[in-house]
Amino acid sequence: MFKKGDKLTVDDDILCQGHTWVPATHQASGQTGFIPSRFVIKDDNSLRSQEWWFDLNKEETEERLMSPCYKPGTFLIRDSSDKVSLVLSVKSFIPETLVAYVYHYKIKRSDHGQFFISPTNPFANIPDLISFYR
Structure with a gap:
């Protein structure tokens, strides 16, 4: 299960295509699954x-x-x-x-x-x- 603040790897190309759900991989555990794209934000130290x-x-x-x-x-x-x-x-x-x-x-x-x-x-x-x- 993923939670807020988890570091995930998400394919930028899939994310940019406007899909509602996108595949993601948890960076620490390697666990994979689908997450709502509206909850994904690039970790760029922005507010x-x-x-x-x-x-x-x-x-x-x-x-x-x-x-x-x-x-x-x-x-x-x-x-x-x-x-x-x-x-x-x-x-x-x-x-x-x-x-x-x-x-x-x-x-x-x-x-x-x-x-x-x-x-x-x-x-x-x-x-x-x-x-x-x-």
Whole structure:
């Protein structure tokens, strides 16, 4: 069985042909099988290939993070609804009541190409921003 984050070998030619399901080989185990092509992303260190990136809207994000299997502090990064900026969504809770909720922080980009939530703390890249707020 394949899971998110697994390294798979997929034939680029087959992937580019628009098939719904494509053959894949698990790089660690050698196991083969078919996977939905919409779940395949090239591992090129882009934002979308990171384990914390999800293609979800705000409602889907809240539904996912509010699941009891996720602890406070669990987060993900996604596109903002404006498709210009990014959003850091984090599960948290109110200590007095232990009621869980999800905070959404807009990640903006400066004229100099730096990323920030607060303009007083700019970062050269998203992983640095995540490390700081983690």
